[in-house]
Amino acid sequence: MRLSFLLAGVVGLSSIAASAQNINGAGATFPYPIYSRWFSEFAKVDSNVHINYQSIGSGGGIRQVSEGTVDFGATDGPMNDDQIKGAKIKTIHIPTVLGAVVPVYNLPGLNKELNFSPDVIADIYLGKISKWNDPRLAKDNPGVNLPADAILPVYRSDGSGTTYIFTDFLSKVSSEWAQKVGKNTSVKWPTGIGQKGNEGVAGMVRQSPHAFGYVELIYAAQNKMPFGAVRNASGQFVRASTEGVTEAAAAAAKSMPADYRVSITNAQGAGSYPIASFTWLLIPEHATDPAKAKAMQAFLGWMLDHGEAEAASMTYAPLPKAVQDSVRKTIQSIH
Amino acid sequence: MTSEPTPQTLIPAPQLQISPEKLTSARSESEPSAVRLFLNSRGSSGLADQGFAALMLLCACSIFAIVGFIFVILVLRSRLSLAQFGSHFFTHTGWDPVSGDFGAFPFIYGTLVSSLLALLIAVPLALGVAIFITELCPRRLKAPISFLTELLAAIPSVVYGLWAVFVLVPIMRDQLGPFLVKYLGWTHLFEGANFGVGLLTASIILAIMILPIISSLTRDIMQAVPNSQREAVLALGATRWEMIRIGVLRNSRIGIVGAVMLGLGRALGETMAVTMVIGNHPEVPHSLFAPGYTLASVIANEFSEATGDLYLSALIEIGLALFLVTIVVNAIARLMVWAVTRGAPARIS
Numbered sequence: 001m002r003l004s005f006l007l008a009g010v011v012g013l014s015s016i017a018a019s020a021q022n023i024n025g026a027g028a029t030f031p032y033p034i035y036s037r038w039f040s041e042f043a044k045v046d047s048n049v050h051i052n053y054q055s056i057g058s059g060g061g062i063r064q065v066s067e068g069t070v071d072f073g074a075t076d077g078p079m080n081d082d083q084i085k086g087a088k089i090k091t092i093h094i095p096t097v098l099g100a101v102v103p104v105y106n107l108p109g110l111n112k113e114l115n116f117s118p119d120v121i122a123d124i125y126l127g128k129i130s131k132w133n134d135p136r137l138a139k140d141n142p143g144v145n146l147p148a149d150a151i152l153p154v155y156r157s158d159g160s161g162t163t164y165i166f167t168d169f170l171s172k173v174s175s176e177w178a179q180k181v182g183k184n185t186s187v188k189w190p191t192g193i194g195q196k197g198n199e200g201v202a203g204m205v206r207q208s209p210h211a212f213g214y215v216e217l218i219y220a221a222q223n224k225m226p227f228g229a230v231r232n233a234s235g236q237f238v239r240a241s242t243e244g245v246t247e248a249a250a251a252a253a254k255s256m257p258a259d260y261r262v263s264i265t266n267a268q269g270a271g272s273y274p275i276a277s278f279t280w281l282l283i284p285e286h287a288t289d290p291a292k293a294k295a296m297q298a299f300l301g302w303m304l305d306h307g308e309a310e311a312a313s314m315t316y317a318p319l320p321k322a323v324q325d326s327v328r329k330t331i332q333s334i335h
Numbered sequence: 336m337t338s339e340p341t342p343q344t345l346i347p348a349p350q351l352q353i354s355p356e357k358l359t360s361a362r363s364e365s366e367p368s369a370v371r372l373f374l375n376s377r378g379s380s381g382l383a384d385q386g387f388a389a390l391m392l393l394c395a396c397s398i399f400a401i402v403g404f405i406f407v408i409l410v411l412r413s414r415l416s417l418a419q420f421g422s423h424f425f426t427h428t429g430w431d432p433v434s435g436d437f438g439a440f441p442f443i444y445g446t447l448v449s450s451l452l453a454l455l456i457a458v459p460l461a462l463g464v465a466i467f468i469t470e471l472c473p474r475r476l477k478a479p480i481s482f483l484t485e486l487l488a489a490i491p492s493v494v495y496g497l498w499a500v501f502v503l504v505p506i507m508r509d510q511l512g513p514f515l516v517k518y519l520g521w522t523h524l525f526e527g528a529n530f531g532v533g534l535l536t537a538s539i540i541l542a543i544m545i546l547p548i549i550s551s552l553t554r555d556i557m558q559a560v561p562n563s564q565r566e567a568v569l570a571l572g573a574t575r576w577e578m579i580r581i582g583v584l585r586n587s588r589i590g591i592v593g594a595v596m597l598g599l600g601r602a603l604g605e606t607m608a609v610t611m612v613i614g615n616h617p618e619v620p621h622s623l624f625a626p627g628y629t630l631a632s633v634i635a636n637e638f639s640e641a642t643g644d645l646y647l648s649a650l651i652e653i654g655l656a657l658f659l660v661t662i663v664v665n666a667i668a669r670l671m672v673w674a675v676t677r678g679a680p681a682r683i684s
Contacts, residue, residue: 057639083642152530157615157632159432159640182433185640193532193626194615196636203500208508208530 021295026054027061027074030099030161030216031279034316035074038307042299049295058161059185065091065282071292073282076161077168077185078261090285092334093260094300094327095278097308098249098317100217100240101166102227102275104205107132107147114228115140115237118173118266118274121230124212125153126176127191132210140231147210154204154213157194159185165277166214169265214275217245218315232274233266244273245317253322260327276317283334293334300331406658413652415645424652430617432637437649439656441617445627446660449534449609450602452623453541458595460542461549468550469557470579481554488547496611499540504531504612507539512624526622535623537613541605545598552597556590557583589676596668603661606631630657 032055039051056064058075065073066087078093103116120136123129129136133146156163167183181187195204198219205213206225217240220227229237238244248267256262266274283300287293304324311318319327367375410417416424416437427438468480508531515525525535560583568582584591606629614626615636630653641647 059640059642062642077642080642086644150528152528157610158636159638159642161640184433185642186432186637188429188431188433189616192616193530194628194636196610196615200611204532207501207505211530 021049021291023049023051023071023292023295024054025051025061025072025074025281026056026064026070027282028058028076028161028279029055030076030218031074031097031316033218034097034307034311034314037310037314038299038303041307042302045302046295046298049299051299057159058164059159061282065089065284068284068288071287072284072296074280075282076277076279077164078263078280079282091282092285092330093280094283094330095260095280095319095323096303097311097319098242098245098264098276098278099161099165100245100273100276100317101162101169101214102217102220102240103212103214103230104202104220104225104227105212106205106207106209108209110144112141112144113226113239114144115231116228117231118169122170122174122177124151125155125170125189125192126174126180127153140237149210152208152211153189153192154201154208154211155189155192155194156186156197156201156214158196160197161185161277161279162198162214162216163187165265165275168263168277169275172263172266217242221315230274232270232272233268234270234272236270238271238273240273240275242312242315242317244271245276246320248272248274248276249278249317249323250320253320256323256326260330278319285333286335290335297331297334300327300334304328406655409651409655409658413648413655415648416652417648419645420649424649425656428619430633432641432643432646435643435645437645437652439630439653441619442628442630442633442653443656443660444619445534445613446603446629446631446657447664449537449541449613449627449629450599452534452538453545453602454595454599456539456542457546457549457598461546461553461594461598462591464546464550465553465557466579466583468554470575470583481551484547484551484554486547487543488551492544492605492608493611495540495544496608499536499608499612503536503540507531507536524623527624529624532612532614532626533622533624534613534620534627537609537627537629538623540608540612541602544605544608545602548601549594549598552594553587553591556587556594559590560586589672592668592672592675596665599664599668600661603664604631604657606635610635630654630660 032053035053039053043050053074058077061070061073061075062079062083064070066083066089068089073091074096076099079087079091084090103121105114107114114137117136117140120129120134120140123136130150131148132151133148138144138146164183164185167177167181167187170181171178171183181190193204195201195213198215201213202215202219202223202225205211215225215227217227219225220240227240229239231237232248247269248264251267251269251272252262252264260278260280262278264276264278267276281300283296284293287296304327308318308324420427420437424437425439425443428440429436429438430441431437464480464484468477472480508529512525512529512531516529519525564582564586565578568578573581609629610632613629613632615628615632616626617628617633618625620627634650634653634657638647638650641650
């Protein structure tokens, strides 16, 4: 008797809660600008749903969603097998947009954009190429007068998805890098100096002659920084652009695993930009609150229909058509 | 020439204002004094006295509780890395999140060296500023200099960091660095490539940050030295410098050591400004131009994106290391104060 009373109370409460749904998420900082725009626009579409997102970093996002502290997470690097095994709440990866990492440099008096081979970038950070006039750099840049000064490699000192993508790329193109350093949100850099955030790396490169670093494409584009082209798997030097990134994703989509945990660095295709990656939302497979799962499903549907089209205007690369179609099928399984 | 009147004749001797009857009544055991009666009427009592003492004891104990709580949590949360590396963690050089190999030595080294170098630069400067303000400064300059020193202390550390990145780093790279190599290169402290960021730059920015704390505290301590001390030393025929050394500095040395320790405390824990100019490279640097890393910086840099339990646990153990370094440094400082002050009050040596 009392139990049914209590149940009636709980049902009553939850039906009130359903009328104004608060969904909390946390994770990656890289997609934060577009996520916050999407969430505020989606609130206009469905005024009952408020999605809050805190950009605490991919590591924090994975931890919090795995422990059930937040309703969804976001990450720039896919969860590894150990993390999936250890998670209390099982999640699925939903790719949302793509980002790219570009090499930046400061060579006073240079008015031409430089070309970089993947192995040259790896060897700069391994300390094996230490002068700008190294023959291998000169070979990629015929006709450019490179100075005989020491290169100052600059890297991200804070753990970041940007570093994950960059080191993932270097691990693929240089076996020595894969063996000595590997890929992670932060790694043991053989040489160079660390600066915090894209702004830290960009600031250091901008004011130190002969510095070399890497930043997100979106950061370089918004701050109008010159950046170099990188040779892709097909042997072409490609300057990063949202089209080039989406093309790399389309090339990788053909061999896309069902859980979307795929690295698209060093992708095939003449126009593919090689240092690119998906960024993912982590959605619980079985939500504790079905109403929240419904709302999240609705948001993801809206994102595919309307959100993706806005990505390019904010210098994020949208998902290729094939991936959008398969994501549409995947979100049906959320319940 | 008329002799000046003695003070006694000008100032009347203080007279007892209380009438004899009141005095006798205050002495009697049965009736409390007028003051006591007044206090009683305001609700003072033995209970309030004890209550106050207990409350203050509680406040004092809260410090123990907070420190104990921090320590316990740090140990509990870092037990994974404590179990994996043991005490080896504090002496091991290596920080590789990919292979899960963690050691705190480069960070401990960077923290201690940058802080001590900062003290080396800041303490003489701060003492000079304080001596000038209290002993030598013309009255008109006193207020502006004091005000500016305190203003320096109020600037947030991220502003110092930005200033360092945009002003100090280019100066280090183009002017000060080459100067040091040219004239002090024989010390082998200034070797390798100088990119403007590194241990020395971090130490200089730290020195600038702790300068106002040390100098304004030292100034207050020196001002607290009674003028009679100065006058006495001068009366014995001392020069101004001797007066400052014997009359002022000797008397305020405990306070000065305390001020230096407060400055050191800030230098050890400073995060933002150091992170922006130290270079964040976890190796034990052989040269002052080489990049280094500090305990506080690595936590600020890597905590939010730390994936994996061992990695997180190692970062928390870095916090434990910082906690221990602070305690050990403070203990050494206390010992130093004790050693300096054993010899009772000021004397000429």
